[in-house]
Amino acid sequence: MNREREEALKLSQEPIDLTGATVERERRPVKMSYSFRIRGEDEALAIWLEDEADRRGITPNDLVRELAEEARLRASQGDREDRVVPVGELHRLIDRIAQRSVAA
Secondary structure, three states, rough: OOHHHHHHHHOOOOOOOOOOOOOOOOOOOOOOOOOOOHHHHHHHHHHHHHHHHHHHHHHHHHHHHHHHHHHHHHHHHHOOOOOOHHHHHHHHHHHHHHHHHHHH
């Protein structure tokens, strides 16, 4: 072994005194990752997903997240017939309207 490795190994085996140490805990945001497959017979769905994401100016991953959020909101509202608009879509619509008024 070279000298640096020997020194590092020696240091790693020495006890560490944590007597005066404090633990600082902070909440970290929860992140969940889901993966799904679109079967070959559902190619039209995959194409729609990509086209709709392009139309909205977001990634397919963000579109799936928005669609899941919209489904959750609708499920929590029961049989109400109000139109649920995801926040991301609302922002994009407002941006489009603002761009039209600036261009006019």
